[in-house]
Amino acid sequence: MTLIDGKQTAKEIKEELKVKVAKLKAQDHPVPHLAAILVGNDGGSVTYVNAKVKACAYVGMESTLITYDDQVMEKTLLDKIEELNNDDNISGFIVQLPLPKHIDERKITLAISPSKDVDGFHPENVGRMSLGLPAFVSATPNGILELLKRHEIPTEGKDCVVIGRSSIVGTPMSILLSRNTPTGNATVTLVHSRTKKLEEICKRADIIIAAIGKPHFVKAEMVKEGAVVIDVGTTRVEDNTKKSGFKLYGDVDFETVSKKVSFISPVPGGVGPMTIASLLLNTYKACVQSSDKLSIPQK
């Protein structure tokens, strides 16, 4: 069994980006600048957004963190989004999800300019991605493809099962894996809460992407000998023996599943760091694309 080390792969991507950003700076090119809007103080969201900001600094990018309490009005957020859309200093920005119930996430996502939507959540980017047109691809599925590619795990002709149909992970993942591209060409089955014989379907898979958000949902008896398993789950479970007060659980029962597989990504240290690396890649791309539009020469 080979452990898919997302932390190490993300570090490699960040080192590559560090060089590219330094090159931009040496050419007096605008530096990629990510803004992140964080609403409330959900533990997971705070941790992720802080990690995104820290990662920007590591690769030499700029970042701006904008925080609101969880009572913030939708209009205030929409106004801030409008401001960021029109701010030439900002290459791209994200609004960390989930948002409080009184805020319409769809309305917020739609308000973000597709050219600055480095999360790839705007319907225009989702549509373009589905059609194989240039687009910002959402960070987690893109990070998973990068993990597969950099571990030389082929997808062509493979039976892939994606567990979970969220807009952020499961749905785009299933589209990307089935597209006619070097990291696609798989035969994809998307399974979810209404799927019959889910265990049987998983058992046939060469590659399983578990993104259902249920701790240890994937058990050894659901996995074929020698399969590749990617765990996207990050459920926090209270654990007083930990300094943080919680333990992070993946969607895969790592203990038992790891004994059967050829490759497996752990939680933590698997997909999570790759999501952040992908976001940085998208921010770099947004910066270069906007400069191209403004005709800033690239030497």
Ligand code: GUN
């Ligand atoms: N919540 C969970 N994952 C993500 C992500 O990739 N981007 C944003 N904006 N919110 C999230």
